[in-house]
Amino acid sequence: MASSDFSSLPAPSLEKQFGEFRTHLEQSGTLRDRIRTVVSEIESTTRLMYASVLLVHHSRPTPELLEKAKTQIDVLKEKYKQLADILGGCPGQYYRYHGDWKSETQTVVSVLTFMHWLETGKLLEHKEAEEKLGLNGPEEFSLDVEDYLVGVCFMSNELPRYVVNQVTAGDYDCPRKVLKFLTELHAAFRMLNLRNDFLRKKFDGMKYDLRKVEEVYYDVKIRGLTPNGESIADKGTERQS
Amino acid sequence: MATATATTATDSAMKEPFTKYTEYLNNLNDKRERVVKASRDITMNSKKVIFQVHRMSKYNKVEVLEKAEKDLAAVTNQYVSRLVKELQGTDFWKLRRAYSPGIQEYVEAATFCSFCKSGTLLKLDEINNTLLPLSDPSLQPLQINILDYLLGVLNIHLQLADLTGELMRLAIGRISDGELEFAEKICSFARDIYRELTLVVPHMDDSSDMKTKMDVMLQSVMKIENACFGVHVRGSEYIPLLGSNDPNSFLVGIPDIEL
Numbered sequence: 001m002a003s004s005d006f007s008s009l010p011a012p013s014l015e016k017q018f019g020e021f022r023t024h025l026e027q028s029g030t031l032r033d034r035i036r037t038v039v040s041e042i043e044s045t046t047r048l049m050y051a052s053v054l055l056v057h058h059s060r061p062t063p064e065l066l067e068k069a070k071t072q073i074d075v076l077k078e079k080y081k082q083l084a085d086i087l088g089g090c091p092g093q094y095y096r097y098h099g100d101w102k103s104e105t106q107t108v109v110s111v112l113t114f115m116h117w118l119e120t121g122k123l124l125e126h127k128e129a130e131e132k133l134g135l136n137g138p139e140e141f142s143l144d145v146e147d148y149l150v151g152v153c154f155m156s157n158e159l160p161r162y163v164v165n166q167v168t169a170g171d172y173d174c175p176r177k178v179l180k181f182l183t184e185l186h187a188a189f190r191m192l193n194l195r196n197d198f199l200r201k202k203f204d205g206m207k208y209d210l211r212k213v214e215e216v217y218y219d220v221k222i223r224g225l226t227p228n229g230e231s232i233a234d235k236g237t238e239r240q241s
Numbered sequence: 242m243a244t245a246t247a248t249t250a251t252d253s254a255m256k257e258p259f260t261k262y263t264e265y266l267n268n269l270n271d272k273r274e275r276v277v278k279a280s281r282d283i284t285m286n287s288k289k290v291i292f293q294v295h296r297m298s299k300y301n302k303v304e305v306l307e308k309a310e311k312d313l314a315a316v317t318n319q320y321v322s323r324l325v326k327e328l329q330g331t332d333f334w335k336l337r338r339a340y341s342p343g344i345q346e347y348v349e350a351a352t353f354c355s356f357c358k359s360g361t362l363l364k365l366d367e368i369n370n371t372l373l374p375l376s377d378p379s380l381q382p383l384q385i386n387i388l389d390y391l392l393g394v395l396n397i398h399l400q401l402a403d404l405t406g407e408l409m410r411l412a413i414g415r416i417s418d419g420e421l422e423f424a425e426k427i428c429s430f431a432r433d434i435y436r437e438l439t440l441v442v443p444h445m446d447d448s449s450d451m452k453t454k455m456d457v458m459l460q461s462v463m464k465i466e467n468a469c470f471g472v473h474v475r476g477s478e479y480i481p482l483l484g485s486n487d488p489n490s491f492l493v494g495i496p497d498i499e500l
Contacts, residue, residue: 014433095334
């Protein structure tokens with residue numbers, strides 16, 4: 001009385017469909033492995049750059065260390081090109097794999113913006129960051145704006161330490177410059193309507209950087225360590241903003 | 242003086258690029274919001290379809306499923322179409338989190354409906370084909386991805402377990418073979434899917450989350466199997482008594498099983 005239907009083998013169409021799924025998912029797994037290999041190389045290159053840039057805290061001459069860090073930018077560019085090539089095969093899927101390079105790219109941006117600021121005193125824009133990484137082409141693979149903004153927040157975390165060490169090394173004008181930059185940056189970030197997400201959290205942290213830099217600036221100013229009278233008058237206004 | 246500095250801050254070189262970022266973020270957040278809303282509507286209305294299918298019994302199968310299919314078509318045309326209009330190019334993956342719950346529920350409803358009707362698993366291609374007419378031919382069509390499809394199929398087990406529970410109650414109460422036969426069909430269907438998924442799940446993007454879902458699914462399969470066991474052991478005393486070839490067999494198209 002047992003039903004023959006009950007113990008039958010799986011329907012061939014079911015088997016076939018799931019077989020296709022498996023092939024598809026295995027392929028995307030392989031793709032992911034390839035991406036991860038490149039990303040880990042990006043990560044180690046960034047670490048090298050960061051280690052060079054960290055020498056600013058040791059009061060090494062900035063141009064020299066920047067020169068060294070810059071040699072790595074081309075390596076990064078090459079790596080990002082590899083990533084773009086890998087992703088080129090699957091259009092529309094940038095964000096499927098985004099999580100695999102997201103945090104590494106944020107670090108890359110933070111190092112690049114910090115270097116750019118040390119060199120020019122200006123903020124590296126999103127478009128310029130893309131250019132530096134060779135991601136300004138027509139390909140789908142570009143620099144996500146949110147990743148860029150998070151990277152900029154990371155870079156701001158670097159500034160309090162920089163100010164402290166510069167003052168210790170005798171550069172008393174530095175806090176004024178950094179404070180001006182950071183105030184502007186903070187004001188610019190306030191233009192953004194942020195959701196309650198990671199970027200928002202990082203932006204909230206920026207005010208502590210700002211406060212620390214203000215404190216250093218205050219300490220320097222109150223002791224009359226600022227270089228000349230002219231800049232004191234100039235700074236008086238900035239303190240209040 | 243203070244105001245002067247405040248203006249220099251926003252008038253600075255940073256203003257222009259940040260205006261662009263603001264615009265980008267605003268657009269993205271608005272779009273995400275719309276997608277989340279569409280997804281919620283899809284979830285709500287797909288649930289109604291599932292409830293409708295559960296109202297099925299041996300006697301009203303055809304009408305109930307007809308209504309369920311009509312409701313499902315309404316979900317497709319009203320709510321899924323709204324989603325289709327929003328998602329273009331990279332949005333499909335970028336906003337996946339925003340619409341995935343709705344799509345999963347939709348897949349669950351569609352596959353559940355189709356299983357009760359034909360006894361087979363609705364294929365991904367088949368679902369995607371029903372979505373094709375929704376989008377403008379010039380635009381990229383919305384295609385449900387494998388991951389959401391599999392997640393929806395995963396959840397169908399909970400529905401199947403509920404359904405078998407209900408069928409078993411009916412089967413024992415009325416001693417009719419139609420329900421029993423259908424229950425066995427469900428059991429083998431559920432087993433097949435579970436078995437197939439064990440091979441696929443390890444390759445999925447968020448496989449740790451999937452592992453817990455697979456455990457839940459195994460519970461459902463076992464629940465169905467135990468129910469079948471219960472009826473088999475106890476029901477065997479009654480079934481021969483009935484001994485009829487009921488023409489109203491619960492599943493259309495399934496040949497009557499020899500008893």
